[in-house]
Amino acid sequence: MIPRVAAFCLGLVLLAGCQRNDLKEPPAELGDFALGLNIVVADNMQKVPISRGATVEEWEAAVSRAIDARFGRYQGARLYNIGISVDGYALAPPGIPVLAAPKSVVAITANIWDDAAQKKLNPEGEKMTVFESLSGASIVGTGFTSSREEQMEALAYNVAKRVETWLLDNPEWFGLPPKPKVVPETESK
Template identity: 55%
Template sequence: MMIARLSALVLAAALLSACAGPQVVEAPVALGDFKLGLNIVKADNPQKVPISRDADPQDWDDSLTAALQKRLGRYDGDKFYNLGVSVDAYALAPPGIPLVLSPKSALVVTARVWDDAAGKQLNEKGEQFTIFEGVDGETMVGSGLTRTAEQQMEKLSFNAAKRIERWLSDHPEWFGLPPKPKEAFISTK
């Protein structure tokens, strides 16, 4: 009886991990004359949720800088735009008890964008985003059980870069494109 239960658990875990796909980077969106200039990430003193695993601020800097460079560095417009992102808070899920206590990871960042040539910030105040890992075969039972802190940071950074790219695409007028019609604009906060 115990072996049957154990076998069922192993089979369920294998099926769930088969559902987990790689991090997919979609084709670039329309960002007009956007070309990534400075890519500055600051994680000087992020708030850590009490149940979170520890993370070094420099690791957040490195992870998020790399994710933003990979996602936004692929645009080859005619003007440089500088991006400043601060890591405000995070929660990296610790190991829990599957199906009973399976905390998820989250990241809170604030983004600002500047027109490099004009030396002007394009958004009046920073835009804050709350980012989650998302649910896949690995996180269904809690990412603290299936991913290291570094893997959680990488996934959160990937999702943050994707969300910032979507935010930039919501403001095509910043990048020499016509503004989106009011009825077509849907906030994704």
């Protein structure tokens, strides 16, 4: 039994180590996208009471770095500006390992603008709730295994990845054909 648990934990740790390797791969297809302005604000964010503390400046810097790392890889012919508001967060404090291992989370609102057209592409801000990734550390509780800076860096990475997924779901914004609509199959009677 113990060797199986050890192998499972080792697998989770290796999985966590692979988390950021996707930035070394070529970026997904986003048509004519190139990152223009990267604006991150956190001056109105709320902290969940049980959370570790973090400053506005720390959140703005962490998310801005993650957006630059992910979207700076795109070399399209047209500039697009990304705006993100950090609305709230919880950085997991130490808890009871495994039984009550709190998870870190951040809530954001994202917007995208076509720089040349000086036009916002999404009619309303896209609200997203982003959790820490599953890993051996998150099962025990990142409050025990990670500093608050490491938690913020991991959440910021997940924010940038989630924003990229949102943009990929809207290819028409970047000169690509729209994604086909998925029509649910109906059962024959």
